[in-house]
Amino acid sequence: MNLASRRMMDRSFTVLGILSILVMAGALLCLLGPIVIRGVNAFVFRATVEHRQMLAEKYGVGDREAVKRELAQAEQHRTKIYRMISAYEASLEDESYAMRREMGGELDELKDRLRDLLGPFPGDPDPILMREQYGETRWDRALVVKDEVIFREEYDYSDPSAMGVLVHVPRADTFEGTSLAPLFPYLENHLSDILRPRWTFYWRFFTTESYDAHFFGGIWPEILGTFYLTVGAILFAVPFGVISAIYLVEYANPKNPLVALIRTCISTLAGVPSIVFGLFGLAFFINELHVSESKSVLAGSLTLAVLILPLVIRAAEEAIRAVPKTYKEAALSLGAGRWRTICTVILPAAMPGVLTGIVISMGRAAGETAPIIFTAAVSAGGVVALGETLSQPTPALPWNIYNICSEHEAVNEIRHVQYGMVFTLVFLVLLLNSTAIWLRARIAKRLRGA
């Protein structure tokens, strides 16, 4: 090959490399961008006066007087709406029965939508569900609900060959010419006067329990549960993993077929689907060993520990193997026994690698869903105290993300919570990984002596 073509090769390879890195970075951005934007929206959003009222009444936070003043200012606009409705209700009394029936149904639907938006009407009995005690607490949701007030959703079947087409019919058309007609433009124009949106950093999202199935409150029990499960898994997996790695590298005879078998088992373990670990955890830790009555943090941690064990072993093994043989020789020649050599020279030198492996396994444990479905996770639950971890199940981020989007009765109304959880989980895992990188760099630097 001549010089020119070799240069060509080099250059095209460089281009190829840069291209693939760009594609990866782009993919990462496409993935992380929406997560961050929507996730942040869970705790940085325009909160309505309903939100502030809810905070003042349920959590006792915020300035009660200010909230009262705000409500009073909103009151004049609200009263107008309520008056229009009662006026229309009164006028209906004089209509024919058929008319009353038809328009009464339309009116009830309109009132229900308005209740979603503004909370219970004056004179309504106190609702039981918390979500019905308040109007929309978030401005973005309020705009959606406002559209539901203004438009009625209908399916248009006029084309018999096609399926029904969803169309939005203005309710104003229905009530045209009645005393209710001005309600719709009024609501459109004065919604922000009624709900008074204001940018809010709602940090309680991370520190409080959820109220009324995540309609209100935060995700602290989920965060704490994830933390328990992860730390528990590490506590079980790391001692076993590191000791196994030491044994495999320093003591085991590589020619021994039993050792080869153990190695194969570890590799296989690393490839087992995580749902299998979940079932194994249920069958072994709960049904066989009875570590707890039923699901518990303990059982979940043990299951996750088995899942990450091969990761820890591999990382530790590689790190220990990478320690220069000369350190070991030096220690042995200075009259250290094998065990002393391992503890005082080999392990400290292998520390950066071992730690990186541990933190990466933590990330893995924090994000796994399948292993905890059967062993630890519940969809609704409060904060689990440390002492209860041996016997109590816990909510946890990965499981609750799945649960909210698949089993919650009102997914669409609390999407932001789901994204908030996703964001928190991704953030936690990224935090762990960057801690690993930082730790590694720091220790490596110290070892190098800079």
Add this chain to the structure above:
Amino acid sequence: MTETMVNLSTSDTLADSAGVKIQPHVSCHDFSVFYGDFEAVKKARMEVERNRVTAIIGPSGCGKSTLLRAMNRMNDFVPGARAKGKMCYRGQNIYSSDCDPVELRRRIGMVFQKPNPFPKSIYRNVAWAPKLNGYRGNIDDLVEHSLRQAALWEEVKNELDKSALALSGGQQQRLCIARAVAMQPEVLLMDEPCSALDPIATSRIEDLIHELKTRYTVILVTHNMQQAARVSDFTAFMYMGELVEFGETDLIFTSPKQERTQDYITGRFG
């Protein structure tokens, strides 16, 4: 390696000129080392005197390192290696079953070809072995003393907390000597301690070896004949696993008895 030797004789003695029997510090008799079936050291015989520098020379691959490492049983860690015959330290066979190799290595220190300080501070490198052995005295003093003996103290006294890996190659090698010395051994084994160093660092280490022999018995492996001639009192010449000739350095270099020694020294091979 378990070629257990019985008969802990003290008869491996050497008559000095006055006729008084003095015991060699380290000696071997018909001592062989095998790697599997390969005999890397063949029935070597030599007697190393106390407080002298003994050099082992020979072309590369002739078994110098193997013989040296047999002296503090570092070959134990080489899979497939085994020893046969007698290797004695103060008259006692170190391959007998009642010899504790860990204890032995505390008495017979070793410095390797490539400087291999631990990735720890200078201080902790030197203090490592004394702490391990439960040294009762003042460790700071011992560290200073050892670094002085290794002629490194003046250079590092202000930065004992610096990582050893930040030192130059020559300094690292002297640190390794200080680390071995801090263990207060009687014998220092050195396996080509200068081969990774530049000429200036080499000459410093050679001066150092000269001083070390007042306190320690030094056994030095080198493939550099000039170095052997400069620093050693006795020289052993090895060739293809055989210990061909052993004697006072002057005699080996001026009037060797064996033709192969002659050929090697005059540069006909090697």
